Amino acid sequence: MLLTRSVLYLPASNPRAIEKARGLNADAVILDLEDAVAPDAKAAARQAAVEALSAGGFSGRVGVRVNGLDTPWGADDLTALCVHKPDFVVAPKIENPEAVREVAARLPVDVDLWIMVETPLAVLRLDQIAGAGAPLTALMLGINDFGERMNLVLGPDRDPLKPWLAAVVAAARGHGLLAIDGVVNATDDADRLHAECLQGRAFGFDGKSLIHPAQIDAANAAFSPSAEEVTRAREVVDAFADADAQGKGAIRVGYRMVERLHLDAAHRLLARHEAASSRG
Numbered sequence: 544m545l546l547t548r549s550v551l552y553l554p555a556s557n558p559r560a561i562e563k564a565r566g567l568n569a570d571a572v573i574l575d576l577e578d579a580v581a582p583d584a585k586a587a588a589r590q591a592a593v594e595a596l597s598a599g600g601f602s603g604r605v606g607v608r609v610n611g612l613d614t615p616w617g618a619d620d621l622t623a624l625c626v627h628k629p630d631f632v633v634a635p636k637i638e639n640p641e642a643v644r645e646v647a648a649r650l651p652v653d654v655d656l657w658i659m660v661e662t663p664l665a666v667l668r669l670d671q672i673a674g675a676g677a678p679l680t681a682l683m684l685g686i687n688d689f690g691e692r693m694n695l696v697l698g699p700d701r702d703p704l705k706p707w708l709a710a711v712v713a714a715a716r717g718h719g720l721l722a723i724d725g726v727v728n729a730t731d732d733a734d735r736l737h738a739e740c741l742q743g744r745a746f747g748f749d750g751k752s753l754i755h756p757a758q759i760d761a762a763n764a765a766f767s768p769s770a771e772e773v774t775r776a777r778e779v780v781d782a783f784a785d786a787d788a789q790g791k792g793a794i795r796v797g798y799r800m801v802e803r804l805h806l807d808a809a810h811r812l813l814a815r816h817e818a819a820s821s822r823g
């Protein structure tokens with residue numbers, strides 16, 4: 544099972560961060576060629592990303608966030624990734640399904656496409672964008688860009704974002720995609736990170752975008768099934784395996800009614816637990 548609890552960005556122009564990322568327990572890392580890299584450093588960062596992919600050694604999945612195709616660098620970024628392929632490519636500031644297909648057409652085979660939802664037009668066209676088809680596999684919320692463009696004032700509760708958190712997850716679920724929540728810029732604010740991870744999980748996200756190694760453990764913990772959830776899931780599986788439950792759609796487990804949809808959910812949760820336990 545593909546885990547995306549912790550998705551760590553790092554500037555591809557930072558060799559120390561690339562080296563460090565090889566030993567971190569993030570489920571995925573993203574070598575950024577876009578906003579974390581200054582215009583003058585774009586070509587060198589692209590070369591560094593290709594060399595990092597070629598050298599390998601990352602413990603999780605590796606992606607590259609390319610520049611937009613409407614910039615001087617986007618096309619060359621995608622061409623460079625055809626030789627040493629990442630596991631996935633992240634396309635920023637996508638605003639319509641045509642833009643998804645334009646990037647997809649330049650991807651080598653077996654490379655997934657994740658797209659950033661980070662503009663007002665993107666959230667207004669979520670259904671069309673999320674339905675653009677293979678190789679699109681994930682939606683990532685870009686809170687920095689979205690917040691700026693919407694003129695949001697975001698406090699720890701992220702109230703102004705809530706409609707969009709729900710909309711992004713609904714679009715992802717509706718089209719069978721992963722949904723990754725946005726970043727916390729305050730790298731020293733462990734309380735805020737913890738609260739946002741729990742909130743993201745409650746809204747249905749599969750994981751959190753991160754910008755610093757110190758954020759990984761909190762995301763891995765929050766997006767892994769808790770011990771209590773695992774216990775409850777096992778109870779549901781055991782109850783439906785019981786002879787008395789055969790042929791029934793709804794049964795009682797302890798104080799609650801459960802249906803076969805809960806059995807499916809329990810199986811999915813236990814699969815996530817297995818995967819999380821084997822990664823740590």
Ligand SMILES: CC(C)(COP(=O)(O)OP(=O)(O)OC[C@H]1O[C@@H](n2cnc3c(N)ncnc32)[C@H](O)[C@@H]1OP(=O)(O)O)[C@@H](O)C(=O)NCCC(=O)NCCSC(=O)C[C@H](O)C(=O)O
Pocket residue numbers: 551552553554559560561563564575578579659661684685686687688689725726730752753754755756
């Ligand atoms: C935010 C940072 C610029 C902070 O850098 P710095 O002050 O140098 O960090 P530390 O001194 O605390 O670093 C300690 C060690 O950890 C390594 N490190 C730091 N960050 C990373 C990282 N992301 N990945 C791997 N390793 C990292 C340092 O090298 C130190 O190592 P050592 O020398 O061994 O002690 C910096 O953290 C950073 O650049 N973060 C990533 C920024 C980025 O990629 N941004 C783009 C995505 S954010 C975004 O905007 C999403 C979206 O587009 C949106 O709109 O919301």
Ligand SMILES: [Mg+2]
Pocket residue numbers: 578635661685687688
């Ligand atoms: Mg952005």
